[in-house]
Amino acid sequence: MTALAEILIAFLIVLGGAFALIGSWGLARLPSLMTRLHGPTKATTLGVGSCLIASMIWFPTHGGTFSAHELLITLFLFITAPVAANMVAKAHLHRQGWRVDPNPADDIPEGLPGTGGPSGWATFWEPHEERAARDRDTDERD
Numbered sequence: 001m002t003a004l005a006e007i008l009i010a011f012l013i014v015l016g017g018a019f020a021l022i023g024s025w026g027l028a029r030l031p032s033l034m035t036r037l038h039g040p041t042k043a044t045t046l047g048v049g050s051c052l053i054a055s056m057i058w059f060p061t062h063g064g065t066f067s068a069h070e071l072l073i074t075l076f077l078f079i080t081a082p083v084a085a086n087m088v089a090k091a092h093l094h095r096q097g098w099r100v101d102p103n104p105a106d107d108i109p110e111g112l113p114g115t116g117g118p119s120g121w122a123t124f125w126e127p128h129e130e131r132a133a134r135d136r137d138t139d140e141r142d
Contacts, residue, residue, distance in 0.1 A: 005061040012054035019047030033092050041085040049074045 023043030030036045056070040 002061060005057060009054045009058050009061075012050045012057070016047040016050030016054065019043045019050060021047075023047060034089060037085045037089060041081045045077055045081045048077060052077075 020043070023039040023045075026039030026043060027036055028039075030039065052070040052074045056067075056074075060066045
């Protein structure tokens with residue numbers, strides 16, 4: 001049982017390290033903020049979760065008692081990382097004035113794609129006429 005547990009623990013730690021490395025590399029190397037969000041929210045979250053699960057297996061197999069701390073940290077990490085990424089993406093959209101960073105690697109044009117409906121995107125949407133009037137007022141004041 002101990003040899004099998006040690007193999008599983010070693011596998012989870014190596015897997016977690018690989019995910020964390022790939023996620024960190026993606027955070028540093030991807031071209032725009034919207035694509036950079038994938039590194040920390042997907043790969044790095046899986047990497048840290050894998051290392052925490054390895055820790056959760058190691059303590060009971062080596063004479064310690066079971067502790068739910070690692071499990072709770074993993075669950076909270078998996079719950080909060082996507083929410084935080086969504087908030088960062090929305091803040092970026094509002095800060096950029098609906099201008100999305102173009103991604104030259106994927107031929108993504110500047111701006112948001114159409115939704116196919118009359119309501120637009122579901123975050124602070126305003127009709128085109130109101131936005132044009134607001135932009136015109138801002139330009140006149142500057």
